[in-house]
Amino acid sequence: GDGLKTITVRYRDASLSESQASTSITLETTPPALLNFGTLTVRENGEGRMTLFFSEDISVNPPLFSLSLSSPLDPARTVSILGPSVKLSADENKVYLDLPSDLVDRLRGVGAISGRNMRLNLDLSPGGVQDRAGNPNPRTSIEGYRIELVNPIALSKVRLLTGFVSPNGDGVNDTVNLSYTLAESGDVILRVLDEKGEIVFEEKFTARLAGVKYEEKWDVKADGVPLADGSYSLNLLMVKDGEEVRLNSEPLKFTVDTIPPRISSIQPVSGSRIPGSVSVSARCEDENGISQAYLLVDTDPESRFDLKRSEGGRYVTPSPLSLPPGRRSIQIHAVDRAGNESVKSASYTVTVSAKPILSLFNYPNPFPAGSTTRIVLMVGRSVEEIEVMIYDPAGRLVFRRKVSGEEGEHQMEWDGRDLQGDLLPRGVYFCRVVVGGEERMLKIGIR
Numbered sequence: 001g002d003g004l005k006t007i008t009v010r011y012r013d014a015s016l017s018e019s020q021a022s023t024s025i026t027l028e029t030t031p032p033a034l035l036n037f038g039t040l041t042v043r044e045n046g047e048g049r050m051t052l053f054f055s056e057d058i059s060v061n062p063p064l065f066s067l068s069l070s071s072p073l074d075p076a077r078t079v080s081i082l083g084p085s086v087k088l089s090a091d092e093n094k095v096y097l098d099l100p101s102d103l104v105d106r107l108r109g110v111g112a113i114s115g116r117n118m119r120l121n122l123d124l125s126p127g128g129v130q131d132r133a134g135n136p137n138p139r140t141s142i143e144g145y146r147i148e149l150v151n152p153i154a155l156s157k158v159r160l161l162t163g164f165v166s167p168n169g170d171g172v173n174d175t176v177n178l179s180y181t182l183a184e185s186g187d188v189i190l191r192v193l194d195e196k197g198e199i200v201f202e203e204k205f206t207a208r209l210a211g212v213k214y215e216e217k218w219d220v221k222a223d224g225v226p227l228a229d230g231s232y233s234l235n236l237l238m239v240k241d242g243e244e245v246r247l248n249s250e251p252l253k254f255t256v257d258t259i260p261p262r263i264s265s266i267q268p269v270s271g272s273r274i275p276g277s278v279s280v281s282a283r284c285e286d287e288n289g290i291s292q293a294y295l296l297v298d299t300d301p302e303s304r305f306d307l308k309r310s311e312g313g314r315y316v317t318p319s320p321l322s323l324p325p326g327r328r329s330i331q332i333h334a335v336d337r338a339g340n341e342s343v344k345s346a347s348y349t350v351t352v353s354a355k356p357i358l359s360l361f362n363y364p365n366p367f368p369a370g371s372t373t374r375i376v377l378m379v380g381r382s383v384e385e386i387e388v389m390i391y392d393p394a395g396r397l398v399f400r401r402k403v404s405g406e407e408g409e410h411q412m413e414w415d416g417r418d419l420q421g422d423l424l425p426r427g428v429y430f431c432r433v434v435v436g437g438e439e440r441m442l443k444i445g446i447r
Contacts, residue, residue, distance in 0.1 A: 002028050028133040032058045034124055034140040046101030054093045054137075058129045062088050065128035067097070095129065157181045158236045158248035164288060164338035167219065167226040168258045173339035175217040176254055180236055180247065185210045189237040189244070190218070193251075195230060220256060227256050257338035261286040265314075266332060268359050268378070270346035275358055275378055276323050277408035281316040282307075282344070284334040290315075291339075296331045297323065307332075311371065312364030320409045323350045355380045356405075356436035362414075366445025369416055369426055373444060377410045383436035386410060390444065391430045398424060405435060416446050 005027050010020040038051040065088060067081040087098040129137040161177035168174065182188070185208055192201040201222045207214060220227050233251035237244045265283040268274050284293045284307075293315040297303035307315035315334070329347040358378040367373040375388065383405035390399035398418040403410060416424050424446060431442040 002030060026133075028131065029135065031135040032056050032129055032131045032137050034129075034137065034142060036142060040099075042104060046104055048099040048101075048104045050097040050099065052095040052097070052124075054095070054129065056131050057092045058090055058095065058131050058137075060088045060090050060095055060129055061127060064125075066125040067128075068125075158252070160234060160252035160254060162254060164255050164257055164336075165220050166258050166338040166340050167221065167256065168340070170339075175219055176234065178216045178218070178234070178236070178252075179213060180207075180216075181213045182207050182210055182238070182247070184238070186238050186240075188247075189239070190216070191235050191237060192222075192227075193233050193235070195232070200227060200232070226258075229256050229258055231255050255288060255338070257288050257336065257340065259286075260340040260342040261290055261334040261336045263332050263334050263342050263344040265363075266344065266346045267361055267363065267376070268346075268348065270348070272359055273349045273351055274323070275380055275408055276325065276350055277320045278323065278378060279317050279320045279376065279409050279411070280330060280332075281310070281314050281363065282332045282334075283313050284315050284332070284342075285313050286334070286336040286340075289337045291335050291337045293332070293334045295333065297321070298329055299331055310363075310374075312367070314363055323348075325350050356383055356438045357433065357440050360431075360433055360440045360442050362431070362442060362444055365443075366447040367416070369423065369446050372413045372415045375412050375414060375431065375442075375444075377433060377435070379405060379407050379410060379435055381436070382407045387434045388412065389432045389434075390414065391432065392418075392424065393427055393429070398429070414444070 003026070004024060006022055006024050008020055008022040010018060012018050033055040035053045035055055038053065040048050040050045042048045081097065081099070081103065085103065086100070089096045089098075124137065124140045126139050127136045158178070158180040161179060162173065162175070164173065165176055166173050178190075186206070188205055188207050190201075190203045190205070191199060194200050201218075203218075231253065232255070233253055234248075235251055236247040238247055239245075262285045263282055264285075267281045268278065280295060282293075284290050290309070293307040293309075295305050295307060295317070297305075305317055305321065308318045310316045315332075326349070327347065328350050329345055331343050331345045333341060333343050335341045356379060358380045360375075360377050362373050362375045364373060377386065377388075379386065386403050386405045388399070388401050388403075389397060392398050399414055400419070401412060403412070418424055426446050429444045429446065431444050433440045433442070
């Protein structure tokens with residue numbers, strides 16, 4: 001049977017003298033028993049530690065260690081903890097489980113941890129723990145024990161749903177939207193700081209339920225006056241033991257922007273005569289970025305064409321527009337990340353012209369050395385071929401290309417290199433285009 005045993009060895013030599021030696025051992029066949037588990041401590045970084053208590057001194061086998069936790073409120077929702085996913089350590093009859101923050105979040109997600117003192121069911125699979133005699137633990141289940149979050153605030157989740165706002169009264173992106181889930185109910189402070197760290201807005205309210213997702217909207221006003229354009233940070237705080245504790249791990253940044261984008265340099269130039277097939281481009285700029293740009297033909301919403309961002313802040317039609325003859329207008333729309341929108345119009349006469357060259361331009365102009373510029377030519381009638389030549393300031397030919405002369409738009413790129421493939425120096429170059437006997441000149445700058 002189990003217990004302290006003594007082993008004695010007696011021996012007799014040739015003279016018949018007897019001697020003996022004894023040693024004591026402990027015989028143990030009873031496996032270690034899991035007695036209970038203690039408080040789950042959650043630190044500020046969201047990581048947690050749980051302690052398991054056994055009936056005797058033990059060691060752990062991480063590859064075999066498996067633990068499942070479920071809430072008695074919904075036993076079907078279970079989180080399994082495997083040895084490799086946690087840091088395990090043993091000290092006498094205790095096993096420490098150091099849980100990463102994502103695993104703590106999973107426990108919370110199944111409802112196992114939604115506030116203080118939630119009851120849990122614990123099920124330990126066999127073989128993960130053994131005593132000093134090598135006896136493995138059997139499958140063990142314990143119900144009804146409590147886990148207390150020593151720092152429940154560390155489990156609070158705060159998320160800012162809006163990065164750019166424009167409180168200009170048009171109903172578009174004019175509120176800061178915030179969602180949060182608190183691990184502990186209590187009084188909460190919403191505080192907004194400007195770029196200098198000064199408080200520009202503060203509001204106190206009570207979150208009555210823990211583990212519930214709240215959503216709040218703030219109209220970006222302080223004392224009824226909209227905040228000025230600029231960058232701000234938002235913090236959600238709770239008073240704990242007389243001290244303010246920030247619930248969001250990092251300040252939540254947002255930008256107030258009420259200035260609409262700038263639209264300029266529409267090509268073709270307004271008032272031009274253009275062929276029925278033409279590409280349109282415009283420069284759209286905003287300090288906080290453009291979220292979308294598009295154009296309408298004759299203000300018809302059904303004729304919307306999304307513009308694609310190109311070099312130099314220009315937005316272009318991905319393919320040429322097909323326009324019927326007559327007077328036509330287009331409206332370029334640019335929307336920034338805060339929802340501010342600008343519109344700029346241009347009008348054209350769409351015609352079938354006998355003139356070979358309707359317009360000639362390039363963008364960007366000037367263009368940075370080592371990059372490219374796009375030469376855009378609009379041909380009014382079909383010709384045999386189109387020839388494009390570029391000369392340096394000394395009149396030396398540095399680029400030449402011939403293409404077929406169909407009616408409509410033609411585009412080609414020049415990378416600022418000469419006929420030998422060498423990069424040309426900065427300066428002004430002269431582009432000569434010949435179409436059906438007509439010539440046009442264009443100055444192109446390399447900066």
